[in-house]
Amino acid sequence: MTTRLQHLLGIESLHPNDITAILDLADSYVDLNRRQVKHTDALAGLTQINMFFENSTRTQASFELAGKRLGADVMNMAMQTSSVKKGETLIDTALTLNAMHPDLLVVRHPHSGAVDLLAQKVNCAVLNAGDGKHEHPTQALLDALTIRRAKGRLHRLSIAICGDIAHSRVARSNILLLGKMENRVRLIGPPTLMPSGMSEFGVEVFEDMAEGLQDVDVVMMLRLQRERMDGGFIPSEREYYHRYGLNAEKLAHAKPDAIVMHPGPMNRGVEIDGEIADDINRSVIQEQVEMGVAVRMAAMDLLMQSRRAQPEGVMV
């Protein structure tokens, strides 16, 4: 194993070798997950706490299942209803949990950088399950695994990320990961949903779907994050669907074998046409969900391996 990871806070700090190591291990967990008995003892005896400061059903379920299949003791904490509401700070919450000696904290938080902050204050591994508009590393890894399995490689592909880039941590992690693996990344979206300075990330920016989708291998749609919008970013959902929603006509500009991805949950009829989403020849959306469990198992397994490799007392 290559990795010396203490935490998984983002793609930014990963080396391409780390990414490959996680994906390779995840491939073996995909096989395991397809068997009838889906269990290993990789994390037996270890405690995993899922702290979600933001609502999530899918991601939390995926992490819970991943932990259980690895044999860890998994605890879910619904932080939105906990003492956080009583005014306890993030740090105090972290220190309280830390005193219970967990081995792994899986954290989602509505503020960018909050998971980094928490990781500085605890002495177990921290896995970022999404922080604000910053990063969502396991989503990018599962997308990468899906692409690698569908396309047979994870380099020199032309990949379009479409829609609400501004509010998307999925987009940021994917831009970083796909860039590190030497792919051509295009961003397509209305200028109000495009963060400033994106062209400096080594990506191409388009405002027109037909132009941006020209000859791409992968079309990654993003969810329009209506809950994060504090003001008018787009005039209406129907105009958004008309200009940026993925339908057969727009998809026709991509390569004939281009795959369609979406991190979920989907707004059908807003960013993606229902028929495209359900087209088993084009859409790999269900496969993304499957890869999610495998990638999370791999990431947690590697984190725990590198923690064990640390001599006692030097854990940072």
Added chain:
Amino acid sequence: MNEVFGNAKIVDPGQGRVITGTVVVRDGVIADVVEGALDNGVTVDCGGHYLAPGIVDIGVKVCEPGERHKESFGSAGAAAAAGGVTTMVTRPDTTPDIDTPEVLEFQTRRATEASPVRIAPMAALTKGREGREMVEIGFLQDAGAVAFTDCDRVVENTKVFSRCLTYARSLGALVMAHVQEPGLSTGAAATSGKFASLRGIPAVTPMAERMALDRDIALIEMTGARYHADQITTARALPALERAKNNGLDMTAGVSIHHLTLNELDVADYRTFFKVKPPLRSEDDRIAVIEAVKSGLIDCISSMHTPQDEESKRLPFEVAASGAVGLETLLPAALRLFHAGQLDLPTLFRALSLNPAKRLGLPQGRMEKGAPADLILFNANTPFVLNRETLRSKSKNTPFDGARMQGRVTGTWVGGRRVFGGDNA
């Protein structure tokens, strides 16, 4: 109150020169500044180090009344004396706000009891700094307010602001304003661009500063008021400022030391001690603003000393409190610009001491006969690594923790009386 400072490199921002010589102080006032040595009675041997007029720091927040656990006049005064700040021009954004003569008198009494350095208080421009009704500008002036400001809150209602300016003009009162277009800057914690996008931090375009400045320039042209922009931090705002000054408007501008010595990348992994208001800018902006200080377009450099306790800083970046302490690090940080060859010492002290005093109508900040003997002695070369725990402020939220710095104050005199260095160093 009588001293003779011998063997000093005397920084004279008024004449724009550094001379080696002697400064004679009688009855708390500079009696003579002469080149070369005097035969008799040197009481302070400066050892060839720099002697400069003490810093007049516009925009210091001392958290009295209201939040004495963050900073008191005692702790701020000690920090100021150690940092070479001999006049703290205090902000009114306390709890309650300094918006009535009664609160101002209370604050002045506390300050006089506790602080070894001078205090020149500013008062709020509108009641409760809410941007609706103007304060009693006349009474507050009589009670000693040197300027009027709502601090980092912009008076959004242009009609209210124009009336405040008009009324202030009739009394010759100086109005200090924060220049950030309020709609664009709501909720922002960084300057928009690659870095903010990568970190996913809510950001504001640097253009918001120019937009607010443009509005204020139009209002000054209309009202003829005396106006000071608290912090000009972007290259794009500079041409507008230059035009306004050339058109003869009674306008000046300041900048904080943090915007002169740090840029947006210093935030790195969400370090909240680097969260200031306005947010740190790009390196291009920083360089442009240094040039503007050099040319005199930007008049004043200040610390924008803003104490915050650990609890308000140990939060995710976008919800953490803004502001940094700066009284003790203002001079060492400013000396970075000197050591880098970007600003010479007379230029630095023009912006740190002379211009702020002139703008507020104060007699200090000068190295000339008849000025109050507010003097600082410093060795520009002493290297040190800053440890925030050694700061005298009650709050330790400095962005320079662990930074290598060069230059330290060894003595501070206010009205000819030593308040730092020597026996109490």
